[in-house]
Amino acid sequence: MKLLMTASQIHGLPVVTVRGGEDVAEVRDVIYSPEAGRLVGVTLNKRGFLAGRSREVLPAEAIHAIGQHAVMVLEESSLVARDDAPDEVAHPATERDVLGNDVLTEGGTSLGTVSDLVLLVGGSGEVVGYQIDKAGGGQGYIPLPAQLSVSGVALVVPNITEEFVADDLVGLGASVDDFRARLGLK
Amino acid sequence: MSESFRGCRGRKVISRASASDLGVVSHLLVDTQRRQVAAVVIGSGRKTQLVDWGGLSGFGPDAVMVADEAALRPPGDDGERAAADGKLELVGKKALSDRGNELGKIDDVTFDADTGTLEDLIIGDRRIPAGSLLGCGSYAAVLEERQEDLG
Amino acid sequence: MGPIGWLIIVVIVVVVAAAAVVVVRRRRRGGSVIATKDKR
Numbered sequence: 001m002k003l004l005m006t007a008s009q010i011h012g013l014p015v016v017t018v019r020g021g022e023d024v025a026e027v028r029d030v031i032y033s034p035e036a037g038r039l040v041g042v043t044l045n046k047r048g049f050l051a052g053r054s055r056e057v058l059p060a061e062a063i064h065a066i067g068q069h070a071v072m073v074l075e076e077s078s079l080v081a082r083d084d085a086p087d088e089v090a091h092p093a094t095e096r097d098v099l100g101n102d103v104l105t106e107g108g109t110s111l112g113t114v115s116d117l118v119l120l121v122g123g124s125g126e127v128v129g130y131q132i133d134k135a136g137g138g139q140g141y142i143p144l145p146a147q148l149s150v151s152g153v154a155l156v157v158p159n160i161t162e163e164f165v166a167d168d169l170v171g172l173g174a175s176v177d178d179f180r181a182r183l184g185l186k
Numbered sequence: 187m188s189e190s191f192r193g194c195r196g197r198k199v200i201s202r203a204s205a206s207d208l209g210v211v212s213h214l215l216v217d218t219q220r221r222q223v224a225a226v227v228i229g230s231g232r233k234t235q236l237v238d239w240g241g242l243s244g245f246g247p248d249a250v251m252v253a254d255e256a257a258l259r260p261p262g263d264d265g266e267r268a269a270a271d272g273k274l275e276l277v278g279k280k281a282l283s284d285r286g287n288e289l290g291k292i293d294d295v296t297f298d299a300d301t302g303t304l305e306d307l308i309i310g311d312r313r314i315p316a317g318s319l320l321g322c323g324s325y326a327a328v329l330e331e332r333q334e335d336l337g
Numbered sequence: 338m339g340p341i342g343w344l345i346i347v348v349i350v351v352v353v354a355a356a357a358v359v360v361v362r363r364r365r366r367g368g369s370v371i372a373t374k375d376k377r
Contacts (some may be wrong), residue, residue, distance in 0.1 A: 007370045008368070011367070011368045012368075013286075014325065016282060016286075016325055016326060016328070017321070017323070017328075018284050018320050018321055018328050019320065019321040019328075020321055020323045021282075021321045021322045021323025021324070021325055021326045021327055021328050022323040022324060022325050023325040023326075028365075028367030028368070029367045029368065029369040029370070029371055030369070030370050030371070031371045031373060032370070032371070032372060032373070033372075033373045034372050034373070035373075040373055043367065045365050045367060049362075050358070050361050050362070050365075051365065052361070052364065052365050053365060053367075064284070065284065065285040065286050066286055067283065067285045067286020067287040068286065068287050068288070069282065069286060069287055069288040070282055070286040070287075070288075070326075071286060072282075072284055072285065072286045072328075088373040088374075092369075092371045093371055093372075093373070093374060094369060094371060096371050096372045096373075096374065097369040097370060097371055098370050098371070098372050099368075099369065099370050114370075116370070117370045121286075122285065150372045
């Protein structure tokens, strides 16, 4: 079942093993590639009220499925020790947290600030767009590939992105296709 | 004959060999790989005992007959102890699909009293074939997701 | 020590415990959305 979920809905979800039915960890940070437009992995917290960070992480390949209530892995050994995981998941660049980033067009207009990431789960973890707090007030959604560049403070997008700010997730789906057509992408 | 897990709670357990009263059924343990009843848990707390399905001479509507009293045993390892405490019990367990979506709580489980084979999982007003059961643990029972089971 | 003294101690202990819980919960929260750097 394909489903649009935001990163904030994925944060804190339990990681459950299919065979064992045990909640072995929970989602801490979400790591994505703006270039490839997909989820790269998640870092983990241990389960429990006062439990801290886990030493293990989940690269996207180790994830069996992401759903509304849990991230599924095949078994406990699906969790990867930091040393064995790809660098960007083992040592995430926390200074490149995009939440709160100013969304700026190449012309220098601010469309708002990034409040969330929107992903299509149920497939290969494709990143569909960003949720933004609009400059004029209210919430909007802009499609990926929208950014020309991204840092820990700003997201730079093509000027035409301004025409593709959707009001809701349904609208986002529609605007992604139009946007890509407009940019001459498949 | 079809039986349900809830329905057999509290049923008398009697020895066929000696006709003695061995206690009452607390709950049933399941082999999720083979989707079969693995053992019957009798009593609770310190006095908990297990009898494997193979040790029964019959699972009847009025009593569960154990072939010989000697077949009763205390829980063997941590896994069995947890199971005997009810932590791995299917009834009341959260049902989660293998795609990460919750399906509800398992209200009851039906099984064939002659073979011990599980038949259906009852979640609310839905009957889901036990063939969907992929695994069960202390957090949830994981079921294969089928379109028709959703909401 | 009079009852007021004990009451003060209890209040201090509760406040310190609550603060400790807040600190530990905050440190574990995470919740970042991190963009990778390299071209993939």
